[in-house]
Amino acid sequence: MIYETIVTTADRDGTPHIAPMGVRFEEGFAILAPFRPSATLDNVIATKSAVINFTTDVRVFAGCVTGIERDWPTRAASVVAGVRLADTLAHTELRLDELFDDETRPVLRMACVHRETHAPFGGFNxxxxxxxxxxxxxxxxxxxxxxxxxxxxxxxxxxxxxxxxxxxxxxxxxxxxxxxxxxxxxxxxxxxxx
Missing domain, CATH: 1.20.58.290 (Hypothetical membrane protein ta0354_69_121.)
Known part of the structure; x- marks a missing residue:
């Protein structure tokens, strides 16, 4: 099963990057598979971390893929070197466990190291x-x-x-x-x- 989420990362200087991404969960690990070129991939390789954000604010998805709005407020992650969306229902912080390299679409096996819930899920629309x-x-x-x-x-x-x-x-x-x-x-x- 693939979950549509917002993945946030930061580069070594702390500059946030926000990207919609499908995520799978296998045996307690989150599986990310970004296409090259990818700022998400570069940031995960540099910092060994990422954050999955669970949000119902679909403006984030649309804003990122259209390029119309990419600067969503973020906050420092609690455990990993990275950021999370400031307004998200919940987030899961990840640490890189294993990288399966590929010319087109590397696979990142990420350990889930911290979870937080920030607001209740109000239902589907x-x-x-x-x-x-x-x-x-x-x-x-x-x-x-x-x-x-x-x-x-x-x-x-x-x-x-x-x-x-x-x-x-x-x-x-x-x-x-x-x-x-x-x-x-x-x-x-x-x-x-x-």
Whole structure:
């Protein structure tokens, strides 16, 4: 099972990096598999640590994948050399146990060394799930045909229209802007293939 989370890391100078990332848990370890190039990967190699943030604020997912908003407030982690989101429901701090190197997608086996809960989980919202799915879609625009993107967006829009609050509507608008920006770039540059 893969959980969609926000992974926070810091470089050796303490500069935070925030990235949406699917995480698996196996035998008490968190498994991260970032694609190269990756600031998350570089930071984990440098500091041997990362933090998994469990949040329902889908603006973080949408903001990071679209580049519209990447500077979310962070706080120092409690145990590892890193940061966590300031506004997160819970977080798990990780220490690098083993690195399985790969040219494309190294696998990081991370030991869970500290957990904290900061706020109660209020329940699922279909619009939040739609934004997370939309963010994954936006992260793959370079490899999906426009018809597939349009079909998925049309379906996800139903949940947005029926159940979204202000945060979900803002995140959704960022995703739509990113799709439009991607299409304008590709239509205006004949050297870029669709």
């Amino acid at each position: 279909r619009a939040q799930a739609a934004v997370v799915e939309g963010a994954i879609l936006v992260s793959r625009l370079f490899m999906l045909p426009p018809e597939k993107v349009d079909s998925e967006i049309d379906y996800l829009r139903i949940a947005i229209e029926k159940t979204a609050g202000d945060a979900e509507r803002i995140a959704w608008s960022w995703l739509l802007q990113a799709i439009e920006r991607h299409r304008m770039t590709h239509l205006s540059d004949p050297g870029i293939s669709r």
